Amino acid sequence: MRYEFSAIEKKWQAIWQENGTFRTGESTEKPKYYVLDMFPYPSGSGLHVGHLEGYTASDIIARFKRSRGFNVLHPMGWDAFGLPAEQYAIKTGTHPKITTENNIRSFRETLQAMGFSYDWSKEVNTTDPVYFKWTQWIFLRLYEMGLAYMSDVDVNWCEELKTVLANEEVDEKIADGYTVVRKPLRQWVLKITAYAERLLADLDELEWPENVKQMQRNWIGRSEGVEIDFELRCHGKNLRVYTTRPDTLFGATYLVVSPEHPLAEKLATADNLKEVKAYISRAKLKTELERTGLQKDKTGVFTGSYAINPATGNPLPVWISDFVLISYGTGAIMSVPAHDSRDWEFAKKFNLPILEVIKSPHDVNDAVFEGKESVPVNSSNSEITIDGLAFRKAFDTMASWLEKKGVGKRTINYKLRDWIFSRQRYWGEPIPIKHYEDGTLRTETSLPLTLPDVEAYQPSETGESPLATIHDWLYGSDEFGSFRRETNTMPQWAGSCWYYLRFIDPENSGRLIDPEREKYWMNVDLYIGGAEHAVLHLLYARFWHKVLFDLNVVSTVEPFRKLFNQGMILGEDNEKMSKSRGNVIPADHVLKTYGADAVRLYEMFLGPLEQVKPWNTNGIEGISRFLGKVWRLVYPEQEGNKAELTDETMPEELLRRLHKTIRKVTEDTEALKFNTAIAEMMVLVNELQRNGCRNRTAVESMILLLAPYAPHITEELWQATGHTGSVTDEPFPDYVAGLATDSVVQIAVQVNGKLRGTFSTPAGTPQNSLIETARNVESVMKFLEGKTIMREIVVPDKLVNFAVK
RNA sequence: GCCGAAGUGGCGGAAUUGGUAGACGCCCGGGACUUAAAAUCCCGUGUUCAGCAAUGGACGUGCGGGUUCGAUUCCCGCCUUCGGCACCA
Numbered sequence: 001m002r003y004e005f006s007a008i009e010k011k012w013q014a015i016w017q018e019n020g021t022f023r024t025g026e027s028t029e030k031p032k033y034y035v036l037d038m039f040p041y042p043s044g045s046g047l048h049v050g051h052l053e054g055y056t057a058s059d060i061i062a063r064f065k066r067s068r069g070f071n072v073l074h075p076m077g078w079d080a081f082g083l084p085a086e087q088y089a090i091k092t093g094t095h096p097k098i099t100t101e102n103n104i105r106s107f108r109e110t111l112q113a114m115g116f117s118y119d120w121s122k123e124v125n126t127t128d129p130v131y132f133k134w135t136q137w138i139f140l141r142l143y144e145m146g147l148a149y150m151s152d153v154d155v156n157w158c159e160e161l162k163t164v165l166a167n168e169e170v171d172e173k174i175a176d177g178y179t180v181v182r183k184p185l186r187q188w189v190l191k192i193t194a195y196a197e198r199l200l201a202d203l204d205e206l207e208w209p210e211n212v213k214q215m216q217r218n219w220i221g222r223s224e225g226v227e228i229d230f231e232l233r234c235h236g237k238n239l240r241v242y243t244t245r246p247d248t249l250f251g252a253t254y255l256v257v258s259p260e261h262p263l264a265e266k267l268a269t270a271d272n273l274k275e276v277k278a279y280i281s282r283a284k285l286k287t288e289l290e291r292t293g294l295q296k297d298k299t300g301v302f303t304g305s306y307a308i309n310p311a312t313g314n315p316l317p318v319w320i321s322d323f324v325l326i327s328y329g330t331g332a333i334m335s336v337p338a339h340d341s342r343d344w345e346f347a348k349k350f351n352l353p354i355l356e357v358i359k360s361p362h363d364v365n366d367a368v369f370e371g372k373e374s375v376p377v378n379s380s381n382s383e384i385t386i387d388g389l390a391f392r393k394a395f396d397t398m399a400s401w402l403e404k405k406g407v408g409k410r411t412i413n414y415k416l417r418d419w420i421f422s423r424q425r426y427w428g429e430p431i432p433i434k435h436y437e438d439g440t441l442r443t444e445t446s447l448p449l450t451l452p453d454v455e456a457y458q459p460s461e462t463g464e465s466p467l468a469t470i471h472d473w474l475y476g477s478d479e480f481g482s483f484r485r486e487t488n489t490m491p492q493w494a495g496s497c498w499y500y501l502r503f504i505d506p507e508n509s510g511r512l513i514d515p516e517r518e519k520y521w522m523n524v525d526l527y528i529g530g531a532e533h534a535v536l537h538l539l540y541a542r543f544w545h546k547v548l549f550d551l552n553v554v555s556t557v558e559p560f561r562k563l564f565n566q567g568m569i570l571g572e573d574n575e576k577m578s579k580s581r582g583n584v585i586p587a588d589h590v591l592k593t594y595g596a597d598a599v600r601l602y603e604m605f606l607g608p609l610e611q612v613k614p615w616n617t618n619g620i621e622g623i624s625r626f627l628g629k630v631w632r633l634v635y636p637e638q639e640g641n642k643a644e645l646t647d648e649t650m651p652e653e654l655l656r657r658l659h660k661t662i663r664k665v666t667e668d669t670e671a672l673k674f675n676t677a678i679a680e681m682m683v684l685v686n687e688l689q690r691n692g693c694r695n696r697t698a699v700e701s702m703i704l705l706l707a708p709y710a711p712h713i714t715e716e717l718w719q720a721t722g723h724t725g726s727v728t729d730e731p732f733p734d735y736v737a738g739l740a741t742d743s744v745v746q747i748a749v750q751v752n753g754k755l756r757g758t759f760s761t762p763a764g765t766p767q768n769s770l771i772e773t774a775r776n777v778e779s780v781m782k783f784l785e786g787k788t789i790m791r792e793i794v795v796p797d798k799l800v801n802f803a804v805k
Numbered sequence: 806g807c808c809g810a811a812g813u814g815g816c817g818g819a820a821u822u823g824g825u826a827g828a829c830g831c832c833c834g835g836g837a838c839u840u841a842a843a844a845u846c847c848c849g850u851g852u853u854c855a856g857c858a859a860u861g862g863a864c865g866u867g868c869g870g871g872u873u874c875g876a877u878u879c880c881c882g883c884c885u886u887c888g889g890c891a892c893c894a
Contacts, residue, residue, distance in 0.1 A: 324892085341892090679818090681829095
């Protein structure tokens, strides 16, 4: 009988669905394993082979863990709010709900055609009111805790999309060709900064790729420093700066404030006022890109004012420059040009003095020296000296002295900013807040607050969402008076901040999640997804999770214990897959040609899961051949029936091969090294085939090893070998440690480290016997002839090396 | 510029408490089966030199050094690619 993947795959997918094979167990007796994919945005262009990589990996783990006795939760859902459906609605008038439903259906079909063992009874959809009721519920808790507030902020406004973007989204949109400008708007903001310290500290415990943890650390950007007050001459006021290098205070030769600094204009003396005003208004007009982007030519203007260096008593000129950011620290800095490259550059351009206060290997007038490993010089006054102290000691001495004098204060700063949370769009969760005429805000009493139907999806020019035009929905009154609803909606990140919790208890109408279930299932044991979410989604979700922890909704401080980033799959041209390049390999196409089992195996066989690697359609042929060989272990003839499996004992070498393979596949699967696990199975199948082996244990073990990887063909063959149940219910094969090693080993014989011959010997042959045999290997003898053996190095069961002279 | 990861045959990749480099697969070449083809099976396949051949030698894991009996693996100095951050004081 021939291997007809198409019929077999359809057959088993139907059986699984009918029998509810992958329903999550209700019992809490078994150990649990929660394996989660980053759920997709169901786009109109469908899934390509790259999307399937992570899903295949998680599915192999899900099936593997089931066969190892775990109660497995492996769910799938849809992150379905978002711009593309809304943009499509603007163009065509089709309600985003319709578009979304269609896309979800198509995505679900593809995922089912891949044979993924999701428990579809747990499916969630962020646009479903039953789901977003709880997204809104969380928002209200944030509001009550003071973690959600309204603020007039300079937002990132996207002209084309008519909406505000999160800081984290800006670069991505600019890269996509959108225009982003700064614009002041009243916005909802989430106080993620209140959790900065915990978000940073708790990273240490997580089993995440080191680079992702590092990226989050950088993004949070904690720094320890000192705020120092500089007395302004002729102003009677102080100018406060933030520095992480108080040890260089003696070398400060000028100060710089940001153009947005409240004192900026006030600092200008009569002579300089005109120029200062001009500079400030020019800075305002610059876009974010011009100010922080690639062009780093320093500009600035002198205010005419001076401030006193508290360490030296010297007057320092105060400048204004847009390289100083108002949003970080105090919006003002002390400049130490000798030991900071930006300050050095600025000093050179405007001819300001450069003073060496850290012992430098070269003249600081020629080049900056930023090293922290050197020590302070020229840093003494009548009260204090830090000369010669190591960085940490110098920092502390200086900070304490400043604090004692009342002109300084140790401070911790973060790069992390609060999260601008509102979007002026239709297709998102409505923010459940009512604005009363007297300016007070109250929370909606009844959730979910659903979206009304609208005629036009186009946002208004004023920066309000289309919801502002639906008067029936917008206005109302209650015992507190008449109110207007909030018309902003939440960003797409909102729904994905907590979906992993809802999978545990998706139908609960009374609470977000049942506490007992939560305790059993959390944390997520393995979370697989793309590295593009290293900061955004993963930081937001961790933030919300910690809030929910503080609310006693969840029992763990972190949501995702282990994270794994699959590497991107490139097109056959070695470029990122994209429509414009025309190198996209659509999932449905390869599924049809090669079948789900072959696609699953091939995606995993391409190379290490975490690595970026190109797709090569030729390569999948090898996998198809492999599946054919597996098939012929049971059905050796194209025509005719299956072979009888025998219970005869296997040759010892084959038996050892089997146990070695079981061990390797078990270990590699556990470690997500699927490429080498598959290679090992190929070795076993080649051996069985070459030997015409029909041993029942061998063939059945092989089927069970392969089952997590290629579920359809293995179900079929399991049935063909006389079993009635599903392979899903079978335990993963065990190996016997004593059989998982070779009984006869090859010994390499080297002379001076060069390979000169080999011989076979039983494992465990004693050293002197190895040396004796090695010495008499013919190809070795001629290299020993006439030489003196200085040393014999033996690695048992591996190698003998003669060091000769 | 800073941080992180990686450089191995024609290609994807394997092997690192230092121990036979190139598992497995693709491509390519030869053969068997077949009227023929497909499918399948068998053999070969890092480079180079010597030889009719069996075979044997040299070289070979980005580059240059070092440690070692022995280095893809460890150390020092470079180069390149990819990912991230980018005036955060």
